[in-house]
Amino acid sequence: MNKAELIEALAAETGTTKAQAKQSVELLIDYIKNGLKKEGRFSLSGLGTFSVGQRAARTGRNPQTGEAIKIKASKTAKFKAAPDLKEAAAKFKAKKA
Structure with missing residues (x-):
């Protein structure tokens, strides 16, 4: 959906x-x-918790040239599913297998 x-x-x-x-x-x-x-977080019962996560600085590669590039540290949104949501997902996977 x-x-x-x-x-x-x-x-x-x-x-x-x-x-x-x-x-x-x-x-x-x-x-x-x-x-x-x-x-830094938003929690919704039955759905899960959104939070701010930190990504460390790292070295990556330009896919076109293969050249090493520095990627800056950044913040990102993370999501941790509530137990009910995890259970619903597990049931879906069981039907597909």
């Missing part, structure tokens, strides 16, 4: 318009972003 499909499903499930559903999804994304900016 992608964002557009989520908006469509949310609108159908709640009986709201797609515009209202889109606004709700965008608002949730904004709350997650703001939580990461202000507190």
Whole structure:
């Protein structure tokens, strides 16, 4: 499911318009972003926890030339799934195997 499909499903499930559903999804994304900016984490029960992670500086390679390049240290968003979400994913994998 992608964002557009989520908006469509949310609108159908709640009986709201797609515009209202889109606004709700965008608002949730904004709350997650703001939580990461202000507190470094955002936790949602049943879904999981978003947090800010640190990537160390490292040496990489330019794929076109093979030349070594320095990659700066950076911050990135990390996600740790809640137990319920992990369980749902495990059940999906069991069906596929």
